[in-house]
Amino acid sequence: MNNSGQIIHLKKEILVRIIKAFLSDNFERQARLIPYDMRPKGMEVPYRCCVYKERAIIKDRTIAGLGFPIEEDDETVSLADYAKQALERTQISDKNLTVLQTACKGCATNRIYVTDLCQGCVARPCQSTCKFGAISIINGRSVIDDSKCKKCQMCINACPYKAIAKISVPCEDSCPVGAIKKDETGFASIDYDKCINCGRCTAACPFGAVHERSQIIDILKAMKSDKKVIAMIAPSIAGQFPGNIYQLKTAIINSGFDDVYEVAQGADITAKTEAKEFTERMEEGQKFMTTSCCAGYNQLIKKHLSEIKPFVSDTKTPLYYTAEIVKKENPEAITVFVSPCVAKRAEGFENPNVDFVMNYEELGALFVAKKIQIMDLEESKYVVEASKQGRNFGYSGGVAESVKKSLKDEDSVKPCVINGLNKDSIKQLKKYATSGVCEGCNLVEVMCCEGGCIGGNATINNSKTAKKLIDNFTQNSEDISKI
Amino acid sequence: MEKITVRVCTGTTCFVMGGANLQELNETISEKYGDKVELTASNCLGLCSINWEYSKAPYVKVNEEVVSEATPEKVVEEIDRQLAKQ
Numbered sequence: 001m002n003n004s005g006q007i008i009h010l011k012k013e014i015l016v017r018i019i020k021a022f023l024s025d026n027f028e029r030q031a032r033l034i035p036y037d038m039r040p041k042g043m044e045v046p047y048r049c050c051v052y053k054e055r056a057i058i059k060d061r062t063i064a065g066l067g068f069p070i071e072e073d074d075e076t077v078s079l080a081d082y083a084k085q086a087l088e089r090t091q092i093s094d095k096n097l098t099v100l101q102t103a104c105k106g107c108a109t110n111r112i113y114v115t116d117l118c119q120g121c122v123a124r125p126c127q128s129t130c131k132f133g134a135i136s137i138i139n140g141r142s143v144i145d146d147s148k149c150k151k152c153q154m155c156i157n158a159c160p161y162k163a164i165a166k167i168s169v170p171c172e173d174s175c176p177v178g179a180i181k182k183d184e185t186g187f188a189s190i191d192y193d194k195c196i197n198c199g200r201c202t203a204a205c206p207f208g209a210v211h212e213r214s215q216i217i218d219i220l221k222a223m224k225s226d227k228k229v230i231a232m233i234a235p236s237i238a239g240q241f242p243g244n245i246y247q248l249k250t251a252i253i254n255s256g257f258d259d260v261y262e263v264a265q266g267a268d269i270t271a272k273t274e275a276k277e278f279t280e281r282m283e284e285g286q287k288f289m290t291t292s293c294c295a296g297y298n299q300l301i302k303k304h305l306s307e308i309k310p311f312v313s314d315t316k317t318p319l320y321y322t323a324e325i326v327k328k329e330n331p332e333a334i335t336v337f338v339s340p341c342v343a344k345r346a347e348g349f350e351n352p353n354v355d356f357v358m359n360y361e362e363l364g365a366l367f368v369a370k371k372i373q374i375m376d377l378e379e380s381k382y383v384v385e386a387s388k389q390g391r392n393f394g395y396s397g398g399v400a401e402s403v404k405k406s407l408k409d410e411d412s413v414k415p416c417v418i419n420g421l422n423k424d425s426i427k428q429l430k431k432y433a434t435s436g437v438c439e440g441c442n443l444v445e446v447m448c449c450e451g452g453c454i455g456g457n458a459t460i461n462n463s464k465t466a467k468k469l470i471d472n473f474t475q476n477s478e479d480i481s482k483i
Numbered sequence: 484m485e486k487i488t489v490r491v492c493t494g495t496t497c498f499v500m501g502g503a504n505l506q507e508l509n510e511t512i513s514e515k516y517g518d519k520v521e522l523t524a525s526n527c528l529g530l531c532s533i534n535w536e537y538s539k540a541p542y543v544k545v546n547e548e549v550v551s552e553a554t555p556e557k558v559v560e561e562i563d564r565q566l567a568k569q
Contacts, residue, residue, distance in 0.1 A: 241495070242494075242495060364498075367495045371495075372495055373527055374495050375526055376527075460498070460499055461506070462503065462504055465504075465506045
């Protein structure tokens, strides 16, 4: 879900400035100055009422960039202190998102509202259609009693003047599991017991109020230590940066990592293992199996959809296999997964072989801060080259295809895809789970984001172009049957 | 009539700060202008290292005119402006 607007630009600029501050000779001072450097005295104010509010909001965004929750900030702690605390911290949190409440206040609560277009008509279809008795006529106009309204929207459809509107709260509307809500005070907060870390809200909020809590400082700190730091890049990264993935490897090494592995290498293991498991399950008489590589989907199963568990493949994710290989080959190394989405932060947190997760925006910010020109770099080879199918794991349909190509009998599989988790597709999955069948299909590929990982919340490129670039690159890669 | 040259910066800064989305110009420009406009990808134009730094990236040059914080819409607007002058 690539969002190209000003907010993404602003978030990335802050990340670049945080990294530059870390690399400077006085991190704490430079971190404290970020809001002043971005909004210097006398500057025309682009978004808010005044330069002071702009700076306050940039400060809050910087707190998230330093890895802390904005909600817990009491405004007395300076960014210099946060920077110091970030340097001292030895643990990361499993709460991956944080809400910038000052930005949130500007948005009205989710409700159904009768606008001035109401003609006060005689037929009053809104009133008769409301099953909850929430609409009354006051001074000849319809008025909705919020305490009775269930937001069913029947009145909206009934009004011939289109006078009734739903006031949307984009974060709430985007969340497939009802985990983010604005309370009476007007502030949104996230219920982590429900949140599946899909990252929709980060992309949906027009105020950019939902932030990922970055681990960039922890990663930069690891690079400064005497330990090896190894990047594991997700398959969807091909198509996110200029140049090819071989130049990208050089760029990642130049930015401070010691080595780079393709997670597509693990995707090949996932595909082959899953193909074997699929054959076994079908032989046992199961009607369908779902894939298990998407972190958002795995969170959904754990928190909301346990009934589908018997149908979910037990095969591990590409990241799992890759991290296992990396740690076996480099037991002392610190591993960093480079991810398109926030959900993989949750998976990384639960996997002891994954020390940190950074997203594409953060890697991009690191390149910008270190002035790395990918296009000008030499290529570096990977020790293990992944297959075409493994490298195609990051877009919708790619996982099912790789399983198919890994089967002895390709015709035994009838794949279908859930291309993006939303209220409807979750309902559909629930139906498959309770009935035990999925009509016309025996392998369900589930991807949380629309388009697949290339539609992740922290991608740099739009998914259409990204898919084209991946296809261009992988057409010359080896077929999985030869690996 | 002189051909208009559009140079999209594919330096890392421009690409990361929003230039990735300019790739859709590949299609829109040839569709809309045929061979009146030539689109090329350029190595770093060097604009991010002067004055405004990354805060105004991505950059595109339409002939000698610099479009900062470029979006496909802004680039098309600049092309139209220059075509109108010809």
